Amino acid sequence: MSDLNRKEEAKEKESLNFIEQIIEEDIRNGKHGGRVHTRFPPEPNGYLHIGHAKAICLNFEIAQKYGGKTNLRFDDTNPTTEETEYVENIKRDIRWLGFDWDDREYYASDYFEQLYEFAVKLISKGLAYVDDSTPGEIAEMKGTPTVPGKESPYRNRSIEENLSLFRGMRAGDFPDGSKVLRAKVDMASSNMHMRDPIMYRIKRDHHHRTGDEWIIYPMYDFAHGQSDSIEKITHSLCSLEFIHHRPLYDWFIEKLEIFPSRQIEFARMNVSYMITSKRRLLKLVKEGYVSGWDDPRMPTISGMRRRGFPPAAIRTFCDKAGIAKRDNLIEISLLEFCVRDELNRTAPRVMAVLNPLKVVITNYPEGKVEHMEVENNPEDESMGTRTMPFSRELYIEREDFMEDPPKKYFRMGPGRDVRLKAGYILRCEGFEKDPATGEVAEVRCTYYPDSKSGEDTSGIKAKGTLHWVSVAHALEAEVRLYDRLFADPQPDNHEDKDYLEFFNEDSLQVVEKAYIEPSLAQAKPGDTFQFLRLGYFSADPDSTEQKPVFNRTVTLKDTWAKMQGR
RNA sequence: AGACCCAUGGUGUAAUGGUAGCACUCCGGAUUUUGGUUCCGUCAGUCUAGGUUCGAGUCCUAGUGGGUCUACCA
Numbered sequence: 001m002s003d004l005n006r007k008e009e010a011k012e013k014e015s016l017n018f019i020e021q022i023i024e025e026d027i028r029n030g031k032h033g034g035r036v037h038t039r040f041p042p043e044p045n046g047y048l049h050i051g052h053a054k055a056i057c058l059n060f061e062i063a064q065k066y067g068g069k070t071n072l073r074f075d076d077t078n079p080t081t082e083e084t085e086y087v088e089n090i091k092r093d094i095r096w097l098g099f100d101w102d103d104r105e106y107y108a109s110d111y112f113e114q115l116y117e118f119a120v121k122l123i124s125k126g127l128a129y130v131d132d133s134t135p136g137e138i139a140e141m142k143g144t145p146t147v148p149g150k151e152s153p154y155r156n157r158s159i160e161e162n163l164s165l166f167r168g169m170r171a172g173d174f175p176d177g178s179k180v181l182r183a184k185v186d187m188a189s190s191n192m193h194m195r196d197p198i199m200y201r202i203k204r205d206h207h208h209r210t211g212d213e214w215i216i217y218p219m220y221d222f223a224h225g226q227s228d229s230i231e232k233i234t235h236s237l238c239s240l241e242f243i244h245h246r247p248l249y250d251w252f253i254e255k256l257e258i259f260p261s262r263q264i265e266f267a268r269m270n271v272s273y274m275i276t277s278k279r280r281l282l283k284l285v286k287e288g289y290v291s292g293w294d295d296p297r298m299p300t301i302s303g304m305r306r307r308g309f310p311p312a313a314i315r316t317f318c319d320k321a322g323i324a325k326r327d328n329l330i331e332i333s334l335l336e337f338c339v340r341d342e343l344n345r346t347a348p349r350v351m352a353v354l355n356p357l358k359v360v361i362t363n364y365p366e367g368k369v370e371h372m373e374v375e376n377n378p379e380d381e382s383m384g385t386r387t388m389p390f391s392r393e394l395y396i397e398r399e400d401f402m403e404d405p406p407k408k409y410f411r412m413g414p415g416r417d418v419r420l421k422a423g424y425i426l427r428c429e430g431f432e433k434d435p436a437t438g439e440v441a442e443v444r445c446t447y448y449p450d451s452k453s454g455e456d457t458s459g460i461k462a463k464g465t466l467h468w469v470s471v472a473h474a475l476e477a478e479v480r481l482y483d484r485l486f487a488d489p490q491p492d493n494h495e496d497k498d499y500l501e502f503f504n505e506d507s508l509q510v511v512e513k514a515y516i517e518p519s520l521a522q523a524k525p526g527d528t529f530q531f532l533r534l535g536y537f538s539a540d541p542d543s544t545e546q547k548p549v550f551n552r553t554v555t556l557k558d559t560w561a562k563m564q565g566r
Numbered sequence: 567a568g569a570c571c572c573a574u575g576g577u578g579u580a581a582u583g584g585u586a587g588c589a590c591u592c593c594g595g596a597u598u599u600u601g602g603u604u605c606c607g608u609c610a611g612u613c614u615a616g617g618u619u620c621g622a623g624u625c626c627u628a629g630u631g632g633g634u635c636u637a638c639c640a
Contacts, residue, residue: 016580041640045640077640078640135637139636142636144568145636177638192635198638201638203638219637240571243570244635267633272577321579323579326633327572327573327633328577328578328579334577334590349600378600408601454599456599533601535602557601558601560601562601
């Protein structure tokens with residue numbers, strides 16, 4: 001290897017994103033003894049989606065890279081919206097993605113007592129006060145970005161009075177919403193979050209973990225950073241919209257004199273043709289546009305799992321999408337590439353016919369059955385082979401036959417030779433039409449007995465190769481063909497149009513009666529396959545003994561279709 | 567309007583003052599018992615104007631464009 005190459009390689013290895021640069025600088029400076037500790041902090045009020053997957057990968061992988069750890073912490077400070085059911089689903093999704101938080105499963109609600117003490121400390125330092133103003137008054141006094149806010153008339157209560165009032169808030173002396181605890185920062189700050197932010201509100205609501213123990217709950221700004229600090233998180237990664245919160249994050253840490261976690265903001269990932277707004281996703285579910293949170297068209301982790309996306313592909317996708325601070329729109333084709341790339345290596349090949357056309361091989365003996373050997377994956381010999389029954393009557397794909405095909409069409413047509421994958425070369429001798437519909441009803445062929453796959457001595461070269469199943473042996477299955485949920489790359493980015501206007505009515509097509517090869521009888525929900533020449537498919541949990549159901553994960557690249565489109 | 571953040575091919579992301587690279591997409595070719603895979607190739611980029619410097623994508627200033635912030639949500 002030349003010096004130049006060596007240099008190039010070293011250079012490549014050193015290519016870091018801006019967060020890694022910060023971390024490596026911290027390590028060089030011996031900050032926190034070189035320790036790296038991150039956290040993934042979901043609020044248990046909804047399902048995880050592709051955007052969360054990005055944050056999960058980022059937090060877990062960056063800690064892993066620097067020999068650190070990642071905590072799972074539920075940010076459960078709002079009892080009204082949060083439920084245990086979400087906690088369980090979130091945990092399952094993260095595990096499925098391939099990450100493990102060991103025993104470090106934390107809840108902001110575990111810190112309620114500590115947080116209360118922190119608040120008392122701030123009050124004692126004259127840095128927080130109880131405000132009796134109404135929500136309207138508080139908003140009014142807050143000012144606007146260009147107009148400074150006004151100080152609350154309650155801002156200068158004595159420390160003793162504040163202490164007593166705050167104790168009273170906790171004790172239940174006051175009705176919901178009648179008082180709040182506010183930090184005494186700066187009502188004239190150009191940063192709205194510094195204009196005496198609310199730290200605690202009174203809210204009599206049953207909490208999924210603490211039950212009715214508390215009636216005051218901390219706000220995000222007085223819970224998140226403090227939880228980071230309690231857990232001694234070194235690098236607290238969050239999305240860009242929290243950038244204005246950082247001065248406050250730092251202010252609390254400084255005034256409380258607690259562990260100095262550092263917040264670093266990155267641009268959240270947007271993916272074309274997908275939306276991640278919880279509210280909008282919920283509407284799709286509630287109004288029946290999709291079958292549920294795990295509908296295979298949903299950008300949720302559970303949806304992608306049911307669709308058949310391998311977790312490794314999602315991880316690769318998040319890695320390849322990169323990390324920076326500018327707004328981005330990742331093309332969904334990158335996701336599809338990662339899914340195909342993974343499945344190409346791992347998914348066994350099988351044959352299925354979605355739109356059947358019967359082929360009769362007139363010179364093949366009636367009643368004869370041959371068991372043809374087929375490789376399970378040409379990319380990977382170790383995946384072995386299986387056999388497929390071959391007989392006189394077969395189904396092929398209707399699209400694989402044309403009455404009067406053009407020259408570049410490599411499939412079946414009158415007078416043409418075509419190969420059946422792992423079978424024989426067929427010559428098309430003619431076809432019959434349904435007199436009622438005018439549709440081709442059956443194709444008649446002869447086969448070349450010396451052209452059997454693996455022992456072909458015929459010397460005939462057929463340009464095309466078709467997939468097939470034996471009529472007598474094929475199983476029936478339901479196949480669900482999925483396409484993108486929306487017809488627009490950014491459905492929620494139109495000022496004049498609602499995202500639902502872009503709902504893709506063709507995003508689900510159901511093939512009630514497809515024919516699949518017999519080996520698929522063993523498929524279990526979640527198993528992924530390549531249906532030869534059609535795409536990647538995953539067995540759905542709706543499958544029954546009588547009727548397996550398959551979801552199309554993604555199509556194969558199709559240069560022929562592309563040529564025709566032109 | 568104010569503060570803050572951001573600006574590199576169609577998309578995403580590198581280059582850390584010294585030859586603008588990689589991936590996806592697109593297009594073309596080779597191979598192929600999947601019109602898949604694989605392999606090779608083409609096209610294509612530093613927002614604008616000044617300044618600092620031997621040298622600027624990188625540093626400074628201004629402009630332009632985009633984004634964020636004004637919940638008792640997180």
